[in-house]
């Protein structure tokens with residue numbers, strides 16, 4: 062199969078013209094064209110290898126040969142409508158009731174319907190900054206999206222994110238799990254006062270878009286008690302976190318202890334390793350209430366033999382390659398390395414996570430915990446130059462998130478941390494900065510500097526330069542380079558350069 066049909070520039074132009082612009086590219090200023098992949102590595106059109114730290118969809122590794130073989134074999138034999146009898150859909154299901162679907166968002170939409178049908182209540186409690194999918198019904202329960210759109214519906218109640226680094230109760234609180242669960246109890250009480258009824262508490266087991274948050278101990282159990290007392294159910298969105306990503310357990314909700322179990326679990330991304338398949342698991346009681354409505358549920362392709370063959374192959378690979386064990390070993394090592402970096406770099410405010418679900422939060426200073434958004438974006442850009450694909454998340458896009466394919470190795474973890482160390486040392490930008498009327502980063506190490514007088518400089522090879530609004534942040538050695546590149550006396554033509562010791 063041809064790796065590419067068009068030259069990269071042509072593909073980019075066509076994409077810009079033909080594909081809706083709200084569907085953004087990674088690294089939109091200088092996108093990469095990936096034409097093949099294997100394991101945790103991506104390859105561009107020139108054969109250049111990139112280390113993938115973010116593709117949690119390709120859970121067992123890109124293009125895993127066991128999966129492609131099983132998929133091809135099943136496709137060669139049969140793919141059919143889900144309403145014919147076939148073994149693949151029932152294989153590997155040991156207990157509970159499952160519904161199979163084609164896409165992750167469908168799983169969450171179905172979970173909403175199940176909860177409402179079972180409880181006969183309408184309202185939903187969600188966590189701040191949550192994202193549960195792009196359907197209209199799910200945008201309504203995704204503060205991350207609806208805050209930028211029409212706003213909050215009257216049947217949606219938003220609980221604070223239990224973030225012990227930034228939130229209202231922090232790591233020094235004696236029982237943040239209870240304290241944050243009580244915020245949910247208050248929402249239930251307020252809703253009841255208005256005559257409203259709660260159908261469900263809907264949350265990711267580890268909020269990812271919210272910034273790789275780990276729930277405090279006891280949080281989910283308390284909430285499940287409060288919500289069930291109110292006649293509602295607990296829905297765990299495991300679309301990003303399920304299938305062993307946390308290493309120690311198969312589901313992230315299990316981190317909350319043996320005595321907690323959600324009523325509905327939605328599964329997605331890792332289940333098909335990139336093939337569109339999703340699933341909802343629930344209790345017999347909830348499924349029976351859904352059936353009792355008399356409305357038939359059918360989903361033409363959800364759970365078709367090919368999708369299920371791939372789902373089964375994913376489960377096999379997780380077991381055979383001990384990917385959960387790998388997540389414990391490699392994730393543990395990665396976290397340790399990041400914690401070591403934290404002792405060296407004040408920019409790293411927090412390192413949190415479990416297994417191969419890790420977040421490194423950058424802050425402008427540790428006392429205020431002010432998010433270092435631009436610095437995080439810079440780090441991601443520089444890592445891309447080192448051929449490492451990384452991205453940010455969290456309310457301020459200040460959290461560097463690690464969610465690599467589960468075959469990520471110790472060497473990969475060490476390579477990433479060495480690069481992060483190097484980049485943060487280079488941009489030990491501390492207090493040196495150059496003020497410029499307008500500046501434009503052109504990608505790579507080139508910066509276009511526009512002065513008030515209209516003079517334009519193309520500043521090349523100012524390694525590690527860092528632009529931010531009207532200021533160009535430079536490391537101590539780059540400060541001198543920039544100064545000589547521009548060949549300008551200090552403070553002339555609107556270019557203000559502060560000296561490395563901070564004096565002007």
Ligand SMILES: Cc1ncc(COP(=O)(O)O)c(C=O)c1O
Nearest residue numbers: 165166192193194195265300301
């Ligand atoms: C936690 C979570 N739930 C659900 C979804 C499904 O969203 P989509 O509409 O992109 O399939 C996503 C996708 O990123 C997600 O992160």
